[in-house]
Amino acid sequence: MSIQIDWQVFTPISLVGGLILGVATVILLLGIGRIAGISGIASSLLQPKKVELWQVLFILGLIISPLLYQLFATLPAMEVTDSLPLLIAAGLIVGFGTRLGSGCTSGHGICGNARLSPRSMVATVTFIGFGILTVYIGRQLLGVL
């Protein structure tokens, strides 16, 4: 097992994308005092008694962002599996897991780690670790991903 970085596919622009993501979370935090955890905001839409209009508009902003983006640049490639069972299984466990673990890549990975929250650090290391393990088993051992 050796580790080799593939520089051919390296995209330094990802840093700019990350900074923009960070700025968006800061606008939400300083602007209205709320945390930009996508799974949390998305799940609040499923609780009619708790949902607030800004949460609906935040999700709407996510959905229309590619339409606006398209006016200025070509959308990046989106290469994703065609396997229905895989998409359904992954969707179900991502939905269930993010609620059980109170967050995902945005809430724990960016907002929580920025607060130096031990919970978020443990969650981030765990989900990245299991993501790596899943891809290793699926791609390197079984060749199915």
Added chain:
Amino acid sequence: MLKNMIGLVAGLLFGFGLLISGMTNPAKVQGFLDVFGAWDISLALVMGGGLIAAIVGVQIAKRQKISWIGTPIEMPTKTTINKKLLMGAILFGIGWGLVGICPGPGIVMLGTGVWQAYVFIPAMIIGMLIYQWLEPKLN
């Protein structure tokens, strides 16, 4: 009104960030998680960039305590590392690895018309609803 506008602008910007960073390309996400294959480290920069900006924001938030619209800045207060947190993170990591989609990019992909997002996101919503239904029994 201002609160809602800020929500919309933050959502739009967040979406742009996900598109520009490469997070909305599931093959690239799997390439980042494929540490023992041909490892694409680009997405480490996404969390790095996000953290740089967010750390600055958190430091300002700690001093100000009050948001631009005058409401208190709400920071999560939970500190306990328990089985729920770990099991949730494990499940999320497995699902994320299987197809390379996490909630934010999945929702952005809805707006691009990529059909897989119309399978993944409804399944994700059902997963969240199952959790909501089971929650009283888990505590």
